[in-house]
Amino acid sequence: MEFRQLSYFIAVVETGSISAASRRVHVAQPALTRQVRLLEEDLGTRLLERHARGVSLTVAGKALYDEAVQLLDRRTQIRTRLSALGQGLIGKVSLGVTVTHLWVPEVAALLRHYRDRYAKVAFEVFPLLSGPQLERLREGSLDAGILYLDSAEQPGLQTRLLQHDHLMLAVPEASRWATRPLNRLRELNDADFVWGFRSVSPVYYDRVMAHFDRLKFEPRVVQYGADNITILSMVAAGLGIAIVPSASSAHPMPGVCFLHLDELTACDMPLWMAWRSTNDSPALHNLIGLVDEVFR
Amino acid sequence: MEFRQLSYFIAVVETGSISAASRRVHVAQPALTRQVRLLEEDLGTRLLERHARGVSLTVAGKALYDEAVQLLDRRTQIRTRLSALGQGLIGKVSLGVTVTHLWVPEVAALLRHYRDRYAKVAFEVFPLLSGPQLERLREGSLDAGILYLDSAEQPGLQTRLLQHDHLMLAVPEASRWATRPLNRLRELNDADFVWGFRSVSPVYYDRVMAHFDRLKFEPRVVQYGADNITILSMVAAGLGIAIVPSASSAHPMPGVCFLHLDELTACDMPLWMAWRSTNDSPALHNLIGLVDEVFR
DNA sequence: TGCTGACATGCCGTACTGATATGGCTAGAG
DNA sequence: CTCTAGCCATATCAGTACGGCATGTCAGCA
Numbered sequence: 001m002e003f004r005q006l007s008y009f010i011a012v013v014e015t016g017s018i019s020a021a022s023r024r025v026h027v028a029q030p031a032l033t034r035q036v037r038l039l040e041e042d043l044g045t046r047l048l049e050r051h052a053r054g055v056s057l058t059v060a061g062k063a064l065y066d067e068a069v070q071l072l073d074r075r076t077q078i079r080t081r082l083s084a085l086g087q088g089l090i091g092k093v094s095l096g097v098t099v100t101h102l103w104v105p106e107v108a109a110l111l112r113h114y115r116d117r118y119a120k121v122a123f124e125v126f127p128l129l130s131g132p133q134l135e136r137l138r139e140g141s142l143d144a145g146i147l148y149l150d151s152a153e154q155p156g157l158q159t160r161l162l163q164h165d166h167l168m169l170a171v172p173e174a175s176r177w178a179t180r181p182l183n184r185l186r187e188l189n190d191a192d193f194v195w196g197f198r199s200v201s202p203v204y205y206d207r208v209m210a211h212f213d214r215l216k217f218e219p220r221v222v223q224y225g226a227d228n229i230t231i232l233s234m235v236a237a238g239l240g241i242a243i244v245p246s247a248s249s250a251h252p253m254p255g256v257c258f259l260h261l262d263e264l265t266a267c268d269m270p271l272w273m274a275w276r277s278t279n280d281s282p283a284l285h286n287l288i289g290l291v292d293e294v295f296r
Numbered sequence: 297m298e299f300r301q302l303s304y305f306i307a308v309v310e311t312g313s314i315s316a317a318s319r320r321v322h323v324a325q326p327a328l329t330r331q332v333r334l335l336e337e338d339l340g341t342r343l344l345e346r347h348a349r350g351v352s353l354t355v356a357g358k359a360l361y362d363e364a365v366q367l368l369d370r371r372t373q374i375r376t377r378l379s380a381l382g383q384g385l386i387g388k389v390s391l392g393v394t395v396t397h398l399w400v401p402e403v404a405a406l407l408r409h410y411r412d413r414y415a416k417v418a419f420e421v422f423p424l425l426s427g428p429q430l431e432r433l434r435e436g437s438l439d440a441g442i443l444y445l446d447s448a449e450q451p452g453l454q455t456r457l458l459q460h461d462h463l464m465l466a467v468p469e470a471s472r473w474a475t476r477p478l479n480r481l482r483e484l485n486d487a488d489f490v491w492g493f494r495s496v497s498p499v500y501y502d503r504v505m506a507h508f509d510r511l512k513f514e515p516r517v518v519q520y521g522a523d524n525i526t527i528l529s530m531v532a533a534g535l536g537i538a539i540v541p542s543a544s545s546a547h548p549m550p551g552v553c554f555l556h557l558d559e560l561t562a563c564d565m566p567l568w569m570a571w572r573s574t575n576d577s578p579a580l581h582n583l584i585g586l587v588d589e590v591f592r
Numbered sequence: 593t594g595c596t597g598a599c600a601t602g603c604c605g606t607a608c609t610g611a612t613a614t615g616g617c618t619a620g621a622g
Numbered sequence: 623c624t625c626t627a628g629c630c631a632t633a634t635c636a637g638t639a640c641g642g643c644a645t646g647t648c649a650g651c652a
Contacts, residue, residue: 001371003298004609019629031610033631043375045382049576050630052618059577060381067374071367075297078363079339085356086341280345281355300640315598327641329600346599348649 003075005039006068008032009047013065017054084120088282092122095287096133096145100228101271103251106163107146110294114287121283129227130203137274143284144275148203154274160288162271162295167208167264168249170232171241171257178257185217185263192240193219194231204269208243211267219243232256245269299371301335302364304328305343309361313350380416384578388418391583392429392441396524397567399547402459403442406590410583417579425523426499433570439580440571444499450570456584458567458591463504463560464545466528467537467553474553481513481559488536489515490527500565504539507563515539528552541565 011021012032022029040047047061057065084090093114101107115123126133126142133145137157152159169188171177177191198205212218223239225231231242236255246269249258273291275284307317308328318325336343343357353361380386389410397403411419422429422438429441433453448455465484467473473487494501508514519535521527527538532551542565545554569587571580 001299001375017629027609028611029629030612030631030633034609037631043378043382045378046576049574052629053620054629056574059387059579060378063381064374064378067370067377071370071374074363074367074370078360078367079297081363082339082341082356082360085359086339091355278345278352280342283355313598323640324642325598326600326602326643330640333600348598350598 001039001042003072005035005042007072008035009039010065010068010072012036012048012055013057013061020054086282088121088284088286089118090120091281091283092124092143093281093283093287094124094126094141094143096126096128096136096142096147098129098133098147099127100245100247100251101146102127104163104247105250106294110287110290113294114290117290118283118286121286129201131201134203134274137276140276140279143279143281144273144287146271146273148207148269149272149274150203150206152270152272156277157274158277159272159274160291162273162291165245165247165269165271167211167243167261167267167269168246169241169259169261169264170235170244170248170253171259172235172238173255173257174238175241177241177259182259182261185215185261188217188219188241191220192222194223194225194234194240194242195219195221196225196227196231200226204245207269208267215263217263247271297335297338299368301331301338303368304331305335306361306364306368308332308344308351309353309357316350382578384417384580384582385414386416387577387579388420388439389577389579389583390420390422390437390439392422392424392432392438392443394425394429394443395423396541396543396547397442398423400459400543401546402590406583406586409590410586413586414579414582417582425497427497430499430570433572436572436575439575439577440569440583442567442569444503444565445568445570446499446502448566448568452573453570454573455568455570456587458569458587461541461543461565461567463507463539463557463563463565464542465537465555465557465560466531466540466544466549467555468531468534469551469553470534471537473537473555478555478557481511481557484513484515484537487516488518490519490521490530490536490538491515491517492521492523492527496522500541503565504563511559513559543567 008021008025008027011025012018015021015024018032018036019029022032025032036048043060043064045060046058047064048055049058081090095111097107097111111123111125114121126136128136128142128145130145130147130149133142133147134149134154136142137145146162148165149159152161169177169182182188196205198209223234225234228244228248232244232248232253234240235242236253243264244258273288275288304317304321304323307321308314311317311320314328314332315325318328321328332344339356339360341356342354343360344351345354377386391407393403393407407419407421410417422432424432424438424441426441426443426445429438429443430445430450432438433441442458444461445455448457465473465478478484492501494505519530521530521538524540524544528540528544528549530536531538532549539560540554569584571584
């Protein structure tokens with residue numbers, strides 16, 4: 001039982017004769033006669049009753065016709081499905097993003113464009129910090145991540161630079177910091193700092209602390225928050241000031257003022273997209289391709 | 297996309313390497329390499345990632361594997377289904393039987409044996425008189441019938457003799473006919489007869505009337521019944537006596553006495569099985585085959 | 593650095609498939 | 623009743639596809 005034999009057989013059934021079928025499938029009549037006979041021998045059952053004028057179906061032939069139509073339909077379905085999969089038009093992609101960067105216009109545009117262009121792809125966005133993203137990328141439960149890295153070289157991963165973040169100062173609108181001009185970091189020696197947990201986001205904090213070490217500046221921390229939103233909320237409440245990635249300023253926060261400081265701007269915080277080198281998912285690579293359009 | 301390629305591909309996936317698969321399917325490794333490549337070219341998608349140690353699946357490959365397994369399963373299902381159909385182990389058979397003959401032990405045995413031996417065949421028995429059976433056989437809505445025929449030669453039909461019925465006299469148990477010895481038909485000249493409608497069962501009544509014409513006997517009909525059961529019920533009620541096929545006596549009827557008369561026994565009523573000559577249903581032919589066992 | 597195991601490539605013989613020519617059969621027209 | 627057209631079957635030949643063998647290439651491992 002071969003696909004060719006089945007499609008020949010279908011043509012014979014639908015045209016009512018082998019000769020008519022031969023015209024339809026553009027194959028000589030003896031070839032069809034033989035293929036039908038081979039099919040019958042293979043199945044061990046007569047499929048057609050031969051008459052002087054065309055053929056008629058046996059019981060088995062009727063049953064095979066229905067099945068054959070389904071089988072061939074199924075084959076073309078698989079074809080189109082695989083083709084769509086190969087072009088990344090269907091399938092699944094999971095992407096990790098830090099909540100902070102969901103507010104960055106380019107990141108938002110990337111997600112939106114991908115959803116629009118590849119509407120049939122199951123596109124899942126997971127709000128995760130850099131550390132958990134890395135873990136999940138390595139274990140394969142995440143296809144791609146938008147995250148901070150300590151280096152562009154990550155074993156088993158491929159990376160692409162999205163943009164350069166830096167550091168900014170977030171101060172309560174009502175505080176003296178918001179109005180008084182500020183130039184050097186050491187002017188903040190006696191300021192109260194709201195800080196995050198290194199354990200939650202080691203990649204980010206290691207980088208920040210290394211920068212501060214170089215500047216010989218040590219913030220006086222009076223309060224800790226689990227994530228950027230919490231920290232900024234504390235700043236808005238007047239509990240202190242905070243160091244935040246510049247991406248945070250993309251999200252206006254009532255009661256919070258974002259300030260530039262040369263010494264903070266100098267701290268380069270590259271934002272990367274990363275994915276498993278062995279991940280060949282076309283849907284993923286379409287996402288990566290979109291990055292080139294959005295992040296020029 | 298051919299079945300062979302799919303089964304090769306499945307072997308490759310399940311063994312994890314082309315070489316291992318070649319040992320499993322007993323085909324040289326280069327042949328597998330080529331068939332997989334042809335499959336990939338045909339589908340326009342890479343299915344395997346080749347490594348120094350075996351191969352791994354791409355996204356498309358994983359999808360194809362699942363589909364291919366289903367497709368091949370489907371093929372073997374079709375095989376077994378067609379084989380069963382060809383042997384008449386599954387399928388449908390419809391059989392017409394006159395209600396009267398359902399009581400005949402051999403007919404009952406035929407139905408019972410067929411149901412037992414071919415339990416998976418949808419076997420439908422339609423209680424029909426000879427006339428309607430003939431119609432339905434000709435129009436194809438009935439596969440076979442157990443019926444009276446005016447001739448063994450029926451255009452488009454094949455026939456097989458089952459048994460010879462004849463005529464009997466049915467009289468009320470309480471009547472004088474039941475006790476007084478009876479020899480000749482003419483003794484019934486003044487008897488009240490319960491009769492059937494020729495229009496309902498022309499085959500039967502034409503035969504009966506032809507016989508009576510030869511005997512120059514004309515029954516005095518006082519009552520009509522639509523079928524044998526009704527007629528026999530009328531006899532039991534004392535409304536008159538009736539001529540019935542001998543098969544009726546297989547069904548004991550309270551209040552009715554069946555009598556033999558040489559002149560009635562002489563009326564040969566052959567019972568036939570008939571089916572369309574063009575009907576090739578193996579299930580039907582199994583039924584016909586059983587007839588040889590039951591009606592020796 | 594050599595070895596082993598795995599995939600790729602080239603070549604050849606065989607089997608399969610299709611085209612052409614031809615014959616037999618049957619239904620329908622004259 | 624005969625004749626013919628149309629259809630299926632068979633035989634033969636050519637082209638193609640498939641599998642086997644020998645060999646090449648590459649990556650991982652000791």
